[in-house]
Amino acid sequence: MQTVRSFCRVCTSVCGILVDVDGDQVLRVRGDQDHPFSQGYTCAKGRALPLLHHHPARLEKPRMRVDGQLQDTSWDVCLDDLATRLKAIIDERGPQSVAFYFSTMESAGFRMAEALHAAIGTPAKFSPLTIDGTAKPLVSDLVGGFMGLSGRTDLDNCDFLMLVGINPVVSHGHAISMPNPTGTVRDIAKRGQVWVVDPRHTETARLATGHLAPRPSTDHAVLAYLVREILRDGRKTDVPVQGLAELTAAVEPFTLEHTATLCDVAETELTTLLAAVRSARCVAIETGTGVTMTAERGNVTQWLAWVLMILTGAMNRPGGTWFHPGFAYQLEAFGEFLPVTPIEGAFGPGPRSRPEAQAFINEWPCAVLPDEIAAGNIRALINVGGSLVTSFPETGKLIPALQHLEVFATTEIVNNDTTELATHVLPTKDPLERPDITLHDILSSRVSVQHTPAVVAPVGERRSMWWVFADLGRRLGYDVGSLGDPDRSTDDDVLSVLLAGARCSFEDVVAKGWAEAPRDLPAQWVDDHIGRMGGWRLAPPLLVDQLAALKPMPAALVMVPRRQRKKLNGQLDFLGESAEIMINPDDGAAAGVAGGRPVTVRSANGELTGVARLDESIRRGVVSIPHGHHEANVNRLTSKDDIDTVTGMVRYSGTPVSLHPA
Ligand SMILES: Nc1nc2c(c(=O)[nH]1)N[C@H]1C(S)=C(S)[C@@H](COP(=O)(O)OP(=O)(O)OC[C@H]3O[C@@H](n4cnc5c(=O)[nH]c(N)nc54)[C@H](O)[C@@H]3O)O[C@H]1N2
Ligand SMILES: Nc1nc2c(c(=O)[nH]1)N[C@H]1C(S)=C(S)[C@@H](COP(=O)(O)OP(=O)(O)OC[C@H]3O[C@@H](n4cnc5c(=O)[nH]c(N)nc54)[C@H](O)[C@@H]3O)O[C@H]1N2
Ligand code: SF4
Ligand SMILES: [Mo]
Numbered sequence: 156m157q158t159v160r161s162f163c164r165v166c167t168s169v170c171g172i173l174v175d176v177d178g179d180q181v182l183r184v185r186g187d188q189d190h191p192f193s194q195g196y197t198c199a200k201g202r203a204l205p206l207l208h209h210h211p212a213r214l215e216k217p218r219m220r221v222d223g224q225l226q227d228t229s230w231d232v233c234l235d236d237l238a239t240r241l242k243a244i245i246d247e248r249g250p251q252s253v254a255f256y257f258s259t260m261e262s263a264g265f266r267m268a269e270a271l272h273a274a275i276g277t278p279a280k281f282s283p284l285t286i287d288g289t290a291k292p293l294v295s296d297l298v299g300g301f302m303g304l305s306g307r308t309d310l311d312n313c314d315f316l317m318l319v320g321i322n323p324v325v326s327h328g329h330a331i332s333m334p335n336p337t338g339t340v341r342d343i344a345k346r347g348q349v350w351v352v353d354p355r356h357t358e359t360a361r362l363a364t365g366h367l368a369p370r371p372s373t374d375h376a377v378l379a380y381l382v383r384e385i386l387r388d389g390r391k392t393d394v395p396v397q398g399l400a401e402l403t404a405a406v407e408p409f410t411l412e413h414t415a416t417l418c419d420v421a422e423t424e425l426t427t428l429l430a431a432v433r434s435a436r437c438v439a440i441e442t443g444t445g446v447t448m449t450a451e452r453g454n455v456t457q458w459l460a461w462v463l464m465i466l467t468g469a470m471n472r473p474g475g476t477w478f479h480p481g482f483a484y485q486l487e488a489f490g491e492f493l494p495v496t497p498i499e500g501a502f503g504p505g506p507r508s509r510p511e512a513q514a515f516i517n518e519w520p521c522a523v524l525p526d527e528i529a530a531g532n533i534r535a536l537i538n539v540g541g542s543l544v545t546s547f548p549e550t551g552k553l554i555p556a557l558q559h560l561e562v563f564a565t566t567e568i569v570n571n572d573t574t575e576l577a578t579h580v581l582p583t584k585d586p587l588e589r590p591d592i593t594l595h596d597i598l599s600s601r602v603s604v605q606h607t608p609a610v611v612a613p614v615g616e617r618r619s620m621w622w623v624f625a626d627l628g629r630r631l632g633y634d635v636g637s638l639g640d641p642d643r644s645t646d647d648d649v650l651s652v653l654l655a656g657a658r659c660s661f662e663d664v665v666a667k668g669w670a671e672a673p674r675d676l677p678a679q680w681v682d683d684h685i686g687r688m689g690g691w692r693l694a695p696p697l698l699v700d701q702l703a704a705l706k707p708m709p710a711a712l713v714m715v716p717r718r719q720r721k722k723l724n725g726q727l728d729f730l731g732e733s734a735e736i737m738i739n740p741d742d743g744a745a746a747g748v749a750g751g752r753p754v755t756v757r758s759a760n761g762e763l764t765g766v767a768r769l770d771e772s773i774r775r776g777v778v779s780i781p782h783g784h785h786e787a788n789v790n791r792l793t794s795k796d797d798i799d800t801v802t803g804m805v806r807y808s809g810t811p812v813s814l815h816p817a
Contacts, residue, residue, distance in 0.1 A: 172204075193335070278514065315347050354715060485658060553790070604654065
């Protein structure tokens with residue numbers, strides 16, 4: 156038996172792990188006590204890596220659809236057929252008829268797929284951005300003048316934290332990775348205050364000092380009320396700002412009475428929260444998918460969260476929020492050349508079939524995929540490590556659309572309901588089979604990068620994802636060789652190219668397994684950027700208009716999303732989390748639904764059946780449905796047409812539903 160040091164890539168927390176292997180058997184994963192970032196922490200998902208590696212439905216051979224049936228084949232035959240079909244589509248219909256969905260933790264594969272996408276030259280690009288959350292980059296852009304302002308709480312020094320629509324004790328964070336979230340939240344609550352704003356008394360709320368449960372999709376009102384009152388107190392900081400008068404006017408309607416009514420909370424709950432906010436040195440706020448999944452409401456909520464942080468002096472200051480400067484690249488090196496986005500934002504032309512939508516960060520909304528296929532605009536789709544059937548909205552429209560594609564190529568490690576719809580299934584190395592680096596360094600709570608060697612040899616005929624896309628690119632006649640040559644390069648050769656502009660050499664990170672650079676807080680580059688811009692933009696007209704245009708939430712029952720401990724989106728079904736639908740006992744009684752019994756949830760778009768859990772922890776009027784189940788697929792209820800037309804984000808929280816005993 157041998158123990159190999161690695162890091163987990165099931166989620167973006169990238170905890171350090173020790174993997175026990177015996178030949179080709181992966182026996183056990185445990186936390187690496189000596190790891191400088193995660194200090195021995197792991198969760199059930201990471202410890203399930205051996206089960207994932209030995210999954211009975213793991214893919215070992217390329218597969219290709221012949222006469223309607225998927226059959227095992229060889230790489231040469233599969234890639235040859237795929238290239239021939241793609242070439243014909245590109246020649247006849249143009250490159251824009253080929254689409255890509257980008258969602259993978261495999262660094263080299265991700266970058267090579269990007270290179271192939273660029274070489275084909277198609278605008279049809281999709282990613283989790285528009286099914287997870289566009290509000291964060293939008294607000295960075297409009298308020299901070301730079302999309303790359305990726306803010307996260309200074310967890311080590313923070314003593315007042317508001318968690319709005321985020322449940323890190325289960326999720327480990329959204330756009331901030333938090334190994335050991337329980338310890339982190341507990342520590343902050345011990346030395347200060349943690350307030351959770353969530354329609355459910357969550358696992359995180361149990362550790363918090365305060366909890367507010369407004370109606371879903373009304374968080375903007377809570378924040379607007381707090382901002383209104385803080386403005387009336389007079390600002391605590393002298394950080395440069397612009398748009399103060401416009402902001403003051405925008406939040407003026409959010410009086411105590413109006414806010415309490417919109418949110419359906421007692422006025423005293425709001426005044427207690429306000430008193431806490433007033434007492435804080437500065438207010439750090441983390442938002443999650445409970446905010447970003449509320450479409451246009453998410454934009455204004457995220458905006459007002461930033462405004463509250465700016466007004467209380469939290470931005471770029473100890474105990475508040477810091478902005479990740481990158482590790483593979485170095486933002487401060489841009490100096491005065493760091494771009495400033497215009498206050499109206501930057502958007503591009505959207506897909507032809509959906510004139511109301513536009514491109515945001517050069518991506519199209521995932522929600523438009525079925526329409527673009529139906530219109531004949533998209534004929535081929537390359538899926539770079541996603542589980543579309545569980546993740547895209549309105550499954551009832553998505554599945555027929557995917558079946559209509561001429562080419563649907565998917566890279567995967569385990570057979571699932573998305574691979575079943577594919578024309579070409581491309582089995583790539585799983586996380587234990589490949590050397591890797593931490594691709595999403597910007598999500599880390601450190602300025603750092605990690606490297607792992609492969610832990611075991613790949614099973615069957617699995618290949619590196621980068622190799623698959625490099626070889627496909629070559630067959631299509633594109634030059635994507637600057638990242639890696641499919642005949643000669645090793646995985647590490649490609650990874651070293653990805654770290655060419657990093658804060659340390661590739662050799663250094665390989666030698667130690669990780670590298671960290673000091674974090675400046677305050678960071679001069681952030682203050683310089685905000686100064687050059689003329690101060691934080693408190694009232695971008697686009698957001699002011701979206702706030703003014705919001706209608707009150709419908710009185711009906713609405714659904715909200717939820718993560719589960721032993722699942723990662725559409726993955727890890729084998730750990731046995733069931734599709735428990737959380738319902739307030741009064742709502743259950745009103746609908747005749749009994750706890751522990753099957754319940755059917757219906758929306759205007761479809762229905763699903765799960766097991767009811769009547770639970771006092773959830774407020775009335777709210778049904779909490781976990782994401783990522785293949786049977787009780789929550790996207791049976793969502794709509795491809797219900798999107799934020801500014802950014803393309805689909806509404807995954809706040810959809811009206813009804814309950815029925817099944
Ligand atoms: N165990 C596990 N961890 C994961 C994942 C997983 O599937 N399982 N997925 C990963 C991914 S891809 C992501 S994006 C992150 C997401 O991380 P989080 O954003 O923390 O996701 P959740 O844990 O679902 O927490 C969202 C919370 O928002 C609340 N909520 C819903 N609607 C509203 C609303 O309108 N207002 C307010 N205030 N709250 C609302 C829900 O009740 C829920 O408690 O988690 C990541 N980590
Ligand atoms: N209604 C609703 N919809 C949602 C959400 C919600 O809460 N509610 N959550 C949204 C969010 S936050 C996100 S991020 C998206 C996520 O949706 P997706 O981007 O589709 O991500 P996953 O569901 O994690 O699917 C990842 C797939 O990659 C495969 N995989 C795992 N490891 C590897 C590997 O090493 N190589 C390869 N080739 N494949 C691998 C897995 O088996 C899995 O099928 O879904 C979104 N959709
Ligand atoms: S939190 Fe769990 S899944 Fe995420 S990296 Fe750590 S061990 Fe892996
Ligand atoms: Mo996500």
